[in-house]
Amino acid sequence: MASADATAAEPVVEEVAHVPGEADMWFFVVFETLVFASYFCVYLYFRTQDERAFLAAQSALDLPLGVVDTIVLLSSSWTIARCVQLVRAGRYDGARQLALVTAGLGAVFMVLKVTEWVRLVHEGHTFTSSDFMQHFFFLTAMHAIHVVIGFVALGIVVHRLMNPQRREHETIETCATYWHTVDLFWVLIFAVLYIVR
């Protein structure tokens, strides 16, 4: 079975209109996005009230590292999207490998993030050192918690793909949707924390 689906040509899969994953996950996506957006509004408002102090603290961030973080997470979103495509095509071995690659990219993101936190703390930038750093550590930590939960979702994907009796496409799509949401939040966090002036 395993070798058969690994070598088979990708069958034609008709794209029909359907909600990817469970509808409940989409309520979560919308709700969480609005929660994060609300926090960004608070951050942006306070930033405009003391731009000089925020800019000074922001200059401690490593923008090229932030760009690498973002590309790593975008790549993980790409690989889990390909994983879903392969699941729909019945190529479960390839899909499982891509889910593992996604988890690996997520781990690289976390290592880079922790490295940045450690560097900042060593340079004296902590949660209480400035208003900007308070927002920075809070937002990036909240995001990191979502990434950790994402590892659980990816674990469910791998587990489901390992067992032919558990390969429900809807569950796999739901977990993939969660992982993409982690990417969505980071795209916004990166812009407001690293780029906004």
Add this chain to the structure above:
Amino acid sequence: METSAKTRLFVAWLVLVAITVMYLWLDRSADDSDVVVANTAVTVTAIFLALVKFRIIVREFMGVRHAPVLLRRLTDGLVVVIAAALLGTYLVGRAVA
């Protein structure tokens, strides 16, 4: 069909990476010297580009492009709401500062 879907995903990823790298140029274009200054054009562009990326991820990676019209409208509406909230807050904040 599968091949074209695969190619489409790759192109989406490529566009997302290109926009991300553009941020480096955007950041450097704002300063004439090493002094970092507040810049409304950079802020508005950064938020706009982030929302472009947001929509690409939702439509291409999350598969909303093939979703029922309700979900497509809902996610597009979400982008508009976020854009209005973020840009509105920033511009009002600057006006009252």
